[in-house]
Amino acid sequence: MDLYKLMKNRRSTREFQNKKFPDQKLQLILQAGQLSPSGADQKPFVNIVIDNPILKKKIKDNCESADKKYYEDASEWFKKWMKKKKISLDKNFLIDAPFLIVVAGDTTKPYWLESTWISIAYMILAAENEGLSVLTYTPSETDFLNNLLHLPNRFEPVVIIPVGYAKDKASKETSINVEERVFINKYGERFFY
Numbered sequence: 457m458d459l460y461k462l463m464k465n466r467r468s469t470r471e472f473q474n475k476k477f478p479d480q481k482l483q484l485i486l487q488a489g490q491l492s493p494s495g496a497d498q499k500p501f502v503n504i505v506i507d508n509p510i511l512k513k514k515i516k517d518n519c520e521s522a523d524k525k526y527y528e529d530a531s532e533w534f535k536k537w538m539k540k541k542k543i544s545l546d547k548n549f550l551i552d553a554p555f556l557i558v559v560a561g562d563t564t565k566p567y568w569l570e571s572t573w574i575s576i577a578y579m580i581l582a583a584e585n586e587g588l589s590v591l592t593y594t595p596s597e598t599d600f601l602n603n604l605l606h607l608p609n610r611f612e613p614v615v616i617i618p619v620g621y622a623k624d625k626a627s628k629e630t631s632i633n634v635e636e637r638v639f640i641n642k643y644g645e646r647f648f649y
């Protein structure tokens with residue numbers, strides 16, 4: 457599919473069908489994550505694919521209790537936004553999606569966080585290209601993942617990406633208001649009109 461069309465059609469998914477997809481699609485997504493540019497070419501990230509239902513349930517339980525605490529202290533603005541978006545504190549997507557990809561960055565490497573996020577962006581677009589949906593889920597605590605996944609302490613889990621077929625496959629285009637955020641020569645001088 458055309459890259460720009462793909463970017464416009466992509467939407468975060470929080471409800472997944474309980475349906476498997478070919479392994480080859482997952483391989484392509486994971487390979488795409490390794491093709492991104494990285495600071496000093498260090499590729500300071502690892503991906504752990506999770507398909508074990510018991511492990512998925514443990515991750516869900518940990519995430520839900522951490523997020524509940526985070527939500528209680530959150531600002532009113534954030535709570536309203538969550539309600540409007542119908543984002544629930546139940547993280548069923550962590551057990552419904554056939555695969556989770558935990559992406560962790562090596563904190564000892566230069567530009568580790570920036571490089572890890574670019575790699576994540578590549579995987580998000582690759583999933584869209586494979587007709588799959590994902591969520592960029594950033595749990596409010598991640599230490600438990602180091603223990604659960606035997607991940608050495610120098611790695612910091614950055615995101616959990618559930619991958620699967622969306623329940624609602626309708627494609628919704630985003631309005632981007634590009635003219636309000638892109639300037640030429642100085643802030644405020646619009647590039648687009």
Ligand SMILES: Cc1cc2nc3c(=O)[nH]c(=O)nc-3n(C[C@H](O)[C@H](O)[C@H](O)COP(=O)(O)O)c2cc1C
Nearest residue numbers: 466467468469470541543591592593594595596630
């Ligand atoms: C850095 C980052 C962190 C995010 N964390 C979460 C999260 O923890 N939970 C969640 O439901 N969505 C999360 N999202 C998804 C955003 O809410 C979503 O991208 C945004 O609302 C725009 O919707 P769209 O992806 O459908 O365009 C995150 C996205 C990014 C880029």
